[in-house]
Amino acid sequence: MTVTSPPRRAGTRTGERFSLEPYLYLLPHAVLFFVFTVYPIGYGLYIAMHRWDLLSGNQPFVGLEFFRNLFVSGTPQFDFFWRTLLNTVLFTVVSVPLLVAAALGLALLLQKPIFGRSFFRAVFFLPGILTVSVMGILWRWMFDNQIGLVNAAREAMTGASPIPWLSTEGLAWVPIVVGTVWWTVGFNMTLYLAALGNIPESLYEAAALDGATSGQQFRFITWPLLGPQTLFVFITTALASFQLFGQSLVITNGGPNRSTQSVIQYITEEGFTNSQISSAAAMGFVFGLMMLVLTAAQFRIMARDAREPQGKEAPGGEKA
Incomplete structure (x- = not known):
């Protein structure tokens, strides 16, 4: 005796039914996203238009x-x-390459089995746990025009008069950039250390047998395989640099003559010092749109480069 199953209606699956359970799992995140993202953006746009x-x-x-x-x-x-x-x-253009290059250089050095490697890794990473106010006060004192450690060391070694770092346009960027690199390079270094640890050692051994130098090994093995990590480091560092606020506020207070004032610092001044809430909201929207466009462009360009096959020939005639 042959048993036939009842005909199914078009567009349905056997045993399929609507389930509320997945949406309940998504509900907490959806509520928080609406309360802390969608609503503030909409309310900020309302303020900017009134x-x-x-x-x-x-x-x-x-x-x-x-x-x-x-x-x-x-x-x-x-x-x-x-x-x-x-x-x-200007700050982003100067600081981002320094932070990427310094982090990669430190990671390459501290990946090697040198004495005290763990100690030096901690030394470069620990400044990142400081708050921006502590970091700013430290580097403001280091580059103080009269009693700063940099001027004191320079005077002791050369006898030259102090340099007015904090009150000279152009020079005022030096403590901000140097302090930011010292403060944040450890995080990028840690990311590169983790990525370097995932590169198979056999690749370097094979390249060495083919006669590749250290520079060629870096060019054809290390650098291509660090593409995804470099993309992540570059984008996150650029976004963080565009959010410059605390360093310039504490070290130079935006001076001299607003030469080191960041756009976020000015938006804050417009809203809370000048009491121009609507104007500050409009600036925030324009700056936010610029950041979205910049981020999308970075992802598109660098992700495309990371996906391209590495067709360059390594020493010995083999593809890298």
């Missing part, structure tokens, strides 16, 4: 007026916003 006065209950709708101020030459918002944004870009 003339917001904390001392008055009247907030008239002004549309895109505060956004327009950022793109009309001659307004204070235009002058200071783009100037401080340029300061931030």
